[in-house]
Amino acid sequence: MRELTPNQIWQAVLGHLEVQMSRPSYLTWLKPTVGVSFEKNLLTIGAPSSFHSQMLESRMINLIQTTATKVIGTQCDVCFVVSGTTPQSPISNSTPGGSPPNRAARGPSPDYSKLNPKYTLDSFVVGASNQFAHAAALAVTNNPGVAYNPLFLYGGVGLGKTHLLQGIGRTFLNQGLNCVYINSEQFTNEFILSIQTKKTREFRNKFRSADVLLVDDIQFIAGKEAIQEGFFHTFNELHNNNKQIVLACDRPSASLKYLEERLLSRFDWGLSADIQRPDQETRLAILSAKAASLGSPVPAEVLSFIAAHFSSSVRELEGALNRVFAYSDLTSVPLSLEVATLSLSDLLSSSNKVIPSSDQILSQVASFYKIDGRLLAGNRKDRSVSRARQAAVYLLRENGEMSLSGIASVLGGRDYSTIRHSWTKMTSLLKEDAALRQEISAIQDFLNGA
Numbered sequence: 001m002r003e004l005t006p007n008q009i010w011q012a013v014l015g016h017l018e019v020q021m022s023r024p025s026y027l028t029w030l031k032p033t034v035g036v037s038f039e040k041n042l043l044t045i046g047a048p049s050s051f052h053s054q055m056l057e058s059r060m061i062n063l064i065q066t067t068a069t070k071v072i073g074t075q076c077d078v079c080f081v082v083s084g085t086t087p088q089s090p091i092s093n094s095t096p097g098g099s100p101p102n103r104a105a106r107g108p109s110p111d112y113s114k115l116n117p118k119y120t121l122d123s124f125v126v127g128a129s130n131q132f133a134h135a136a137a138l139a140v141t142n143n144p145g146v147a148y149n150p151l152f153l154y155g156g157v158g159l160g161k162t163h164l165l166q167g168i169g170r171t172f173l174n175q176g177l178n179c180v181y182i183n184s185e186q187f188t189n190e191f192i193l194s195i196q197t198k199k200t201r202e203f204r205n206k207f208r209s210a211d212v213l214l215v216d217d218i219q220f221i222a223g224k225e226a227i228q229e230g231f232f233h234t235f236n237e238l239h240n241n242n243k244q245i246v247l248a249c250d251r252p253s254a255s256l257k258y259l260e261e262r263l264l265s266r267f268d269w270g271l272s273a274d275i276q277r278p279d280q281e282t283r284l285a286i287l288s289a290k291a292a293s294l295g296s297p298v299p300a301e302v303l304s305f306i307a308a309h310f311s312s313s314v315r316e317l318e319g320a321l322n323r324v325f326a327y328s329d330l331t332s333v334p335l336s337l338e339v340a341t342l343s344l345s346d347l348l349s350s351s352n353k354v355i356p357s358s359d360q361i362l363s364q365v366a367s368f369y370k371i372d373g374r375l376l377a378g379n380r381k382d383r384s385v386s387r388a389r390q391a392a393v394y395l396l397r398e399n400g401e402m403s404l405s406g407i408a409s410v411l412g413g414r415d416y417s418t419i420r421h422s423w424t425k426m427t428s429l430l431k432e433d434a435a436l437r438q439e440i441s442a443i444q445d446f447l448n449g450a
């Protein structure tokens with residue numbers, strides 16, 4: 001175990017936990033966690049919010065502890081911190097993608113034709129916000145390469161572009177067509193790798209043999225000249241042979257900055273269809289479909305409650321429903337409006353919570369510890385200043401919701417790793433040191449009152 005990183009250890013433990021609990025519970029509570037450290041048999045796990053870490057602590061600690069002890073092979077303790085570094089939201093799709101381009105040279109290339117089996121055109125709920133895009137998708141599957149080529153789907157995050165794109169792919173796959181689905185980041189990685197390994201011919205062949213090319217998140221190629229060049233040739237070759245191309249993008253093609261003119265004009269050859277935020281009625285329909293697929297009845301008032309409060313994306317809706325399910329599952333309380341309100345309370349209040357500025361936090365800290373505020377950004381290391389500085393790091397992160405590097409810069413351009421160290425130290429100190437907890441909550445009271 002020694003050579004593994006804390007997160008690798010935790011991932012191994014997660015594997016064992018996953019099979020011991022319901023799917024929604026696992027996705028909601030455990031999937032978004034990370035292994036932060038493993039020292040002296042204490043496994044520290046980072047959760048995305050304090051609500052999250054409380055739930056883990058109060059409801060799952062025993063299961064986690066026993067499982068970790070089994071997997072690691074020695075008695076070990078588990079504690080939770082708020083890490084804010086969740087790698088992926090619990091309900092985001094698990095299709096390949098998301099690895100940064102500079103990882104290109106490492107690892108085997110993913111299997112592009114892998115489509116999420118849940119993303120079909122049938123399971124896509126149609127409403128006013130997406131019916132045009134859905135109709136265009138159907139038209140394309142009925143008449144590939146003819147009607148609308150390329151089809152350019154665009155819309156904000158979590159509104160169903162990937163679902164629709166993969167639904168098109170699934171339909172073609174069922175018709176026996178050779179369908180290549182790729183994220184534009186993967187396209188970039190593959191392209192760079194093919195140049196580095198002198199395999200550009202294989203690269204081109206792979207795409208040349210496609211009957212249908214689906215490229216997700218095309219916005220990532222904007223500004224990357226060599227990649228656009230590679231994509232341009234692939235595009236032309238397929239298009240000239242009447243092969244269907246479907247692109248998904250987070251914004252309309254015209255507002256893709258740094259996209260070459262000639263690519264832009266290619267995109268305009270076909271049809272552009274947008275997906276909007278779902279209206280209340282569509283949100284309800286999506287939630288009902290999703291609840292039905294989870295297999296247990298959800299009271300109508302719970303669905304309306306979620307539909308009323310989560311309106312920015314379908315992904316958010318799904319996340320909220322999953323959370324309610326998982327909460328009722330864990331607490332063994334039947335689903336009700338009350339359970340929904342309780343389990344979603346932190347998400348609901350976070351939308352109208354006021355976040356204090358870094359100046360407000362620093363000046364509260366300075367006045368609480370009775371020191372000159374400028375010392376916080378300075379180098380003095382005497383005890384009182386150090387303690388105040390550590391409190392500041394904690395509060396800037398916890399209350400100010402700042403990134404560690406942002407904190408590093410407001411504290412006089414300190415090193416990022418110093419700040420991270422202070423943060424970890426504070427989170428573990430707070431567990432043992434009741435006086436420190438009191439200090440912090442006193443300052444938090446001032447901040448909330450301010």
Ligand code: ADP
Nearest residue numbers: 123124125156157158159160161162163314315
């Ligand atoms: P995007 O690619 O636009 O960011 P996704 O396609 O990943 O969004 O959709 C986010 C989640 O919402 C997925 O789980 C998807 O299945 C679901 N979803 C989005 N739109 C619909 C819809 N109209 N019907 C059913 N599920 C949907």
Ligand code: MG
Nearest residue numbers: 161162163216
């Ligand atoms: Mg997507």
